[in-house]
Amino acid sequence: MSLAVDQLCHHFDAGRCRSCSWLGLPYDAQLADKQRQVAELLDPDLAWERPVASAQLGFRNKAKMVVSGSVDDPTLGILNPAGGGVDLRDCPLHTAGIQAALPVLAEFVRTAALTPYDVPARLGELKHLLVTESPDGELMVRFVLRSQEPVSRIRKHLPALREALPALVVASVNLQPEHKAVLEGEREIVLTEQETLRMRVAGPDLYLRPQSFFQTNTAMATELYERARAWTADLAPTSVWDLYCGVGGFALALARSGVAVTGIEISREAVASASQTAAEAGLADVRFEVGDATAYALGSTAPPDLVVVNPPRRGIGPQLSGWLESSGVGHVLYSSCNAVTLAKDLAAMPSLRPVRGQLLDMFPNTGHYEVLTLLRRR
Incomplete structure (x- = not known):
């Protein structure tokens, strides 16, 4: 049974996000x-x-969040036409585990002083947060950075993040230094002992590494x-x-x-x-x-x-x-x-x-x- 638009997403209803271009159709x-x-x-x-x-709703096992705003008030979501951040951390397309994790990760941006990347000004460090949830509820979190400068702070505060987010089993940094519309770079720095996320599907369990593709x-x-x-x-x-x-x-x-x-x-x-x-x-x-x-x-x-x-x-x-x-x-x-x-x-x-x-x-x-x-x- 189809749900009404206002039952699905208040961001779409308010015109803040039109990524789901067919949401108005039954x-x-x-x-x-x-x-x-x-x-x-x-x-x-x-x-x-x-x-x-x-x-x-609740079907997307991966969130690709543009990080914008400021250290004290980060937005996780998309950019508006002017290059400003639109916060979509409660996007209803994501799995429940991802929706619960994004506010915790926004707080981590503040704790670890990860300066969001300002696209128009070409300043800042943290470009994207990529979060994947397995069918077992475990999480992989990837920090896409412009340089290695914030890595030591992420390592320092990672134990506290894992305590606040027990489902987090794989964490990594991806380096994407270029100013262009590319989601991630070639170099990955894994920060946890575990490097793969177990994806239970029909047949043998699949394993997902930070730079591997899996259906969303x-x-x-x-x-x-x-x-x-x-x-x-x-x-x-x-x-x-x-x-x-x-x-x-x-x-x-x-x-x-x-x-x-x-x-x-x-x-x-x-x-x-x-x-x-x-x-x-x-x-x-x-x-x-x-x-x-x-x-x-x-x-x-x-x-x-x-x-x-x-x-x-x-x-x-x-x-x-x-x-x-x-x-x-x-x-x-x-x-x-x-x-x-x-x-x-x-x-x-x-x-x-x-x-x-x-x-x-x-x-x-x-x-x-x-x-x-x-x-x-x-």
């Missing part, structure tokens, strides 16, 4: 509109399965991996590639069936996380490598029985699409967050056509989604 209308868009772009004649609905909606991620396993079970592949594998969600779900899986991912942190899961689960036939997905495919001598791709919004692009078209691979499982680029990729693979498709509402109240399609060679 939820059933949101799902119907997304389904219609996806079907029109991809294949209107396909017998699309019923969309998977999400909770409208844990419930929908679980649904996504379960469908991937169910949809490919009857295909009985003996070999699978999971390209753009991240922390291994698809690869590890499919490996439960005893199939040999190779996961390829550009992020070393993500590969380390995926390898840890595989080792703990005793999955001897799954391995993960650091590398570019397209380069790996183009450099191979023979295709596997099944290729899984879960690319960023830009899609897999013409090179990998062309390789898949000419490779002879029988099936491709394509998970996409952008049906426009998916449609372009499908046009470059005319021999591989959708035989199954489903929309999962990974991002309620916006025009975004995840769509899973199973492609079969004609």
